[in-house]
Amino acid sequence: MQPNDHVCLCFGVSLGKIQNYLAREDPKVASLISECLGAGTGCGWCVPYLKDLHAQHQCGIKPTIEGSTEDYKEGRVQFKDTGKRADAEE
Ligand code: FES
DSSP: OOTTSEEETTTTEEHHHHHHHHHHHOOSSGGGGGGTTTTTSSSSTTHHHHHHHHHHHHTTOOOOOOSOHHHHHHHHHHHHHHSOOTTSOO
16 A cells, blocks of 8 residues: 555545654554544544554554555445455454
8 A cells, every 4th residue: 555545435544644643643542543634433444454553653663554455445345335344254
Protein backbone atom coordinates (compact mmCIF):
# COMPACT_ATOMS: atom_id res chain seq x y z
CA MET A 1 0.00 0.00 0.00
CA GLN A 2 1.27 3.47 -0.89
CA PRO A 3 0.99 6.64 1.26
CA ASN A 4 -1.79 8.11 -0.87
CA ASP A 5 -3.89 4.95 -0.67
CA HIS A 6 -6.85 5.06 1.67
CA VAL A 7 -6.75 2.85 4.76
CA CYS A 8 -10.11 4.05 6.07
CA LEU A 9 -12.29 3.84 3.01
CA CYS A 10 -15.33 5.22 4.85
CA PHE A 11 -13.67 8.55 5.54
CA GLY A 12 -10.93 8.62 2.91
CA VAL A 13 -8.05 8.61 5.38
CA SER A 14 -4.81 7.73 3.64
CA LEU A 15 -1.92 5.66 4.93
CA GLY A 16 0.27 8.76 4.79
CA LYS A 17 -2.12 10.76 6.97
CA ILE A 18 -2.17 7.96 9.54
CA GLN A 19 1.62 7.63 9.42
CA ASN A 20 1.95 11.38 10.02
CA TYR A 21 -0.63 11.30 12.80
CA LEU A 22 1.22 8.47 14.58
CA ALA A 23 4.57 10.24 14.24
CA ARG A 24 3.17 13.59 15.40
CA GLU A 25 0.78 12.56 18.18
CA ASP A 26 2.28 9.23 19.34
CA PRO A 27 -1.12 8.04 20.64
CA LYS A 28 -1.02 5.66 23.60
CA VAL A 29 -3.82 3.46 22.26
CA ALA A 30 -4.85 2.57 18.73
CA SER A 31 -8.39 3.84 19.20
CA LEU A 32 -7.05 7.40 19.33
CA ILE A 33 -6.32 7.13 15.61
CA SER A 34 -10.00 7.98 15.27
CA GLU A 35 -8.92 11.57 15.96
CA CYS A 36 -7.26 11.45 12.55
CA LEU A 37 -10.25 12.43 10.41
CA GLY A 38 -12.51 9.82 11.99
CA ALA A 39 -10.49 6.83 10.82
CA GLY A 40 -12.06 3.58 11.96
CA THR A 41 -15.38 5.02 13.08
CA GLY A 42 -17.47 3.85 10.13
CA CYS A 43 -17.97 0.25 9.01
CA GLY A 44 -15.10 -1.08 11.12
CA TRP A 45 -13.24 -2.75 8.27
CA CYS A 46 -10.03 -0.83 8.82
CA VAL A 47 -9.88 -1.19 12.62
CA PRO A 48 -7.60 -4.29 12.67
CA TYR A 49 -5.30 -2.50 10.22
CA LEU A 50 -5.27 0.63 12.37
CA LYS A 51 -4.37 -1.51 15.39
CA ASP A 52 -1.55 -3.12 13.41
CA LEU A 53 -0.27 0.27 12.24
CA HIS A 54 -0.30 1.47 15.84
CA ALA A 55 1.56 -1.66 17.00
CA GLN A 56 4.21 -1.17 14.33
CA HIS A 57 4.61 2.46 15.40
CA GLN A 58 4.95 1.39 19.04
CA CYS A 59 7.79 -0.94 17.98
CA GLY A 60 9.60 1.91 16.27
CA ILE A 61 8.81 0.68 12.77
CA LYS A 62 7.46 3.03 10.11
CA PRO A 63 3.95 1.62 9.90
CA THR A 64 2.70 0.21 6.65
CA ILE A 65 0.23 -2.30 5.25
CA GLU A 66 1.57 -5.12 3.11
CA GLY A 67 -0.32 -6.30 0.05
CA SER A 68 -2.06 -4.60 -2.80
CA THR A 69 -4.54 -1.80 -2.48
CA GLU A 70 -6.84 -3.73 -4.81
CA ASP A 71 -6.90 -6.73 -2.47
CA TYR A 72 -7.51 -4.42 0.48
CA LYS A 73 -10.47 -2.77 -1.25
CA GLU A 74 -11.87 -6.14 -2.34
CA GLY A 75 -11.62 -7.42 1.22
CA ARG A 76 -13.69 -4.50 2.40
CA VAL A 77 -16.35 -5.18 -0.26
CA GLN A 78 -16.61 -8.76 0.99
CA PHE A 79 -16.68 -7.55 4.60
CA LYS A 80 -19.54 -5.17 3.87
CA ASP A 81 -21.44 -7.90 1.99
CA THR A 82 -20.92 -10.73 4.46
CA GLY A 83 -19.73 -9.17 7.72
CA LYS A 84 -16.77 -11.56 7.60
CA ARG A 85 -13.11 -11.14 6.87
CA ALA A 86 -11.47 -13.43 4.33
CA ASP A 87 -8.60 -14.19 6.71
CA ALA A 88 -10.85 -14.83 9.73
CA GLU A 89 -11.24 -18.35 11.02
CA GLU A 90 -14.67 -19.90 10.85
S1 FES B 1 -13.08 1.53 6.23
FE1 FES B 1 -12.55 2.55 8.08
S2 FES B 1 -14.40 2.55 9.20
FE2 FES B 1 -14.97 1.74 7.26
